[in-house]
Amino acid sequence: MSYAVETRGLRRLFGAAVALDSIDLSVRAGEVRGLLGPNGAGKTTLCKILSTVLLPSAGTALVLGHDVRRDTQAVKQSIGVVFGGDRGLYGRLNPKQNLRLWGALYGLHGRSLSRRVDELLDRVGLTARAGDRVDGFSRGMKQRLHLARGLVGDPRVLILDEPTTGMDPVAARDFRALVGELRAEGRSVLLTTHDMAEAEAVCDEVTLIDNGRLLVTDTPARLADSLSVPERVEADDVPSPVVAQIRELPEVTAVRLSDGLLTVDATSDAGVRRVLSCLIDGGVTRVRTVRPSLEEVYLHLIGDRGMSVST
Amino acid sequence: MRLFWSAFRFQAALAVRTPDTAHVLVTAPLYTIVFLAISEHAGRADLAPYSVLAPVLMSLWSLALLTASDLISRERSRGTLEAMVATPASFAVVLVGRISAVTTVSLVSFVESWLVAYLLFGRLVHVDHPVTLVCCLVLSALAMAGTASTISALYVLLPTARTVQNTLTYPFYLLGGILVPVSFLPVWIQPFSKLVFLSWSADLLRSSLSPQPVVDELFRLSAIAVLGAAGCALGAFLIRRILRRVRLTGTLARV
Numbered sequence: 001m002s003y004a005v006e007t008r009g010l011r012r013l014f015g016a017a018v019a020l021d022s023i024d025l026s027v028r029a030g031e032v033r034g035l036l037g038p039n040g041a042g043k044t045t046l047c048k049i050l051s052t053v054l055l056p057s058a059g060t061a062l063v064l065g066h067d068v069r070r071d072t073q074a075v076k077q078s079i080g081v082v083f084g085g086d087r088g089l090y091g092r093l094n095p096k097q098n099l100r101l102w103g104a105l106y107g108l109h110g111r112s113l114s115r116r117v118d119e120l121l122d123r124v125g126l127t128a129r130a131g132d133r134v135d136g137f138s139r140g141m142k143q144r145l146h147l148a149r150g151l152v153g154d155p156r157v158l159i160l161d162e163p164t165t166g167m168d169p170v171a172a173r174d175f176r177a178l179v180g181e182l183r184a185e186g187r188s189v190l191l192t193t194h195d196m197a198e199a200e201a202v203c204d205e206v207t208l209i210d211n212g213r214l215l216v217t218d219t220p221a222r223l224a225d226s227l228s229v230p231e232r233v234e235a236d237d238v239p240s241p242v243v244a245q246i247r248e249l250p251e252v253t254a255v256r257l258s259d260g261l262l263t264v265d266a267t268s269d270a271g272v273r274r275v276l277s278c279l280i281d282g283g284v285t286r287v288r289t290v291r292p293s294l295e296e297v298y299l300h301l302i303g304d305r306g307m308s309v310s311t
Numbered sequence: 312m313r314l315f316w317s318a319f320r321f322q323a324a325l326a327v328r329t330p331d332t333a334h335v336l337v338t339a340p341l342y343t344i345v346f347l348a349i350s351e352h353a354g355r356a357d358l359a360p361y362s363v364l365a366p367v368l369m370s371l372w373s374l375a376l377l378t379a380s381d382l383i384s385r386e387r388s389r390g391t392l393e394a395m396v397a398t399p400a401s402f403a404v405v406l407v408g409r410i411s412a413v414t415t416v417s418l419v420s421f422v423e424s425w426l427v428a429y430l431l432f433g434r435l436v437h438v439d440h441p442v443t444l445v446c447c448l449v450l451s452a453l454a455m456a457g458t459a460s461t462i463s464a465l466y467v468l469l470p471t472a473r474t475v476q477n478t479l480t481y482p483f484y485l486l487g488g489i490l491v492p493v494s495f496l497p498v499w500i501q502p503f504s505k506l507v508f509l510s511w512s513a514d515l516l517r518s519s520l521s522p523q524p525v526v527d528e529l530f531r532l533s534a535i536a537v538l539g540a541a542g543c544a545l546g547a548f549l550i551r552r553i554l555r556r557v558r559l560t561g562t563l564a565r566v
Contacts, residue, residue: 048561052397053564076398077399079397081393081397083390087389088394089391090389100317101317104318104400
């Protein structure tokens with residue numbers, strides 16, 4: 001199988017601190033892979049190694065079969081890098097001037113560069129603002145320009161580090177559609193994000209990383225299934241006696257009541273069946289079963305550290 | 312070469328929108344006033360060409376060094392340094408192209424100095440060899456950019472390389488014979504000045520303002536080109552080595 005990104009025993013130290021520890025990661029060609037983890041987990045370090053600006057301390061990292069240490073130039077020609085946030089653009093210039101520079105850095109010149117820049121501005125919806133200074137743009141517009149910059153070299157592999165930071169919901173939806181288009185074009189995408197909904201929406205598989213170690217890689221759906229809560233039951237307007245009855249069931253692990261919505265977690269399918277029986281017997285008809293979200297999987301595996309950074 | 316011109320055009324567009332790049336256009340006329348006032352007071356009208364040329368070369372060299380350092384500092388703080396290094400383009404070519412844009416655009420300071428001499432002091436500095444003057448100015452601007460790229464390399468390694476930048480200004484003014492001709496300097500210093508492209512630039516520019524025929528013009532232009540290319544090669548070598556080092560240490564984006 002050909003991999004867009006493949007790392008084996010990848011390790012990166014900063015002094016005595018271990019930023020990445022024995023990372024074995026394989027991203028198939030044409031796959032959209034999410035990389036999820038808290039601040040300091042090692043996501044950005046991994047992105048920097050794959051984009052050749054940081055050397056690994058040990059192990060190998062390949063992009064389309066090219067070693068980031070030995071075949072640096074081939075890796076650079078294969079990848080596009082997008083870092084999130086406001087930074088990374090020349091605010092005093094317009095989007096066209098910004099993209100023309102980055103296109104030239106990827107070897108484009110003349111008409112092919114002009115055509116590429118126009119195509120990308122159209123693709124990210126900035127054609128109407130092509131002549132305006134970038135420092136007057138909203139964060140979402142800047143982020144779209146970042147994406148265009150990442151695509152200007154027509155890369156087969158795209159590394160997106162927190163690409164939707166600051167995007168409004170409409171722009172984030174458009175971004176997801178754009179990632180879908182990139183997948184359809186056969187490009188591979190490695191996407192770091194904190195946004196679970198985004199990861200669920202756009203990623204074929206997600207990898208959870210913490211303290212420099214990979215915890216698990218799977219599809220969002222299978223990850224949700226792997227939680228100890230096989231199913232969750234939600235119901236509206238449940239009478240108090242029925243709620244009390246459900247709380248007494250041995251298979252029930254959690255019962256939450258918020259704004260008239262009852263949420264019940266059970267440890268087994270049998271428990272879910274008993275909860276459903278109680279609800280129906282109690283005259284409740286607005287009932288549904290749902291899977292745990294990716295966010296819950298994330299919190300379950302990594303833990304809820306609030307605002308603290310992993311060490 | 313196409314990459315060089317792309318970087319050149321980009322920086323030229325950025326420079327005209329960046330006020331601090333224009334400081335050379337303010338300092339050069341002020342230096343001209345100071346130097347001309349001294350030479351006029353001493354009754355040495357023959358030194359007027361020195362007083363017009365010295366501020367131009369001083370300002371350009373100082374601007375080349377400032378740009379070489381600022382480019383790296385600003386790319387770092389803007390968050391574009393890593394993305395730029397991650398592209399297939401030669402970072403050294405991009406840097407030299409961008410510094411060249413600033414030094415070349417700033418050649419307009421020569422016109423300012425010339426006008427200051429004429430309008431404020433009534434001194435008409437005659438350009439007897441305009442082709443030589445233009446060739447020498449453009450070549451000097453490129454040589455400055457190439458040599459100043461060594462400073463960019465040091466800034467990639469050390470964000471606090473300001474001291475090195477400062478120590479490269481006045482020794483170059485001195486060895487370049489910009490204000491005081493090299494022949495007036497102590498004898499033991501004079502051989503070193505021949506290794507500094509600025510000394511060839513200053514001499515040839517003064518010759519271009521003199522009614523005497525320019526002697527060995529091509530040889531002197533070649534000396535500027537060769538010494539500028541040597542500075543450029545040193546800068547490219549240092550940039551390659553230092554980029555390899557910061558990839559290892561992980562300090563490329565360190566502010």
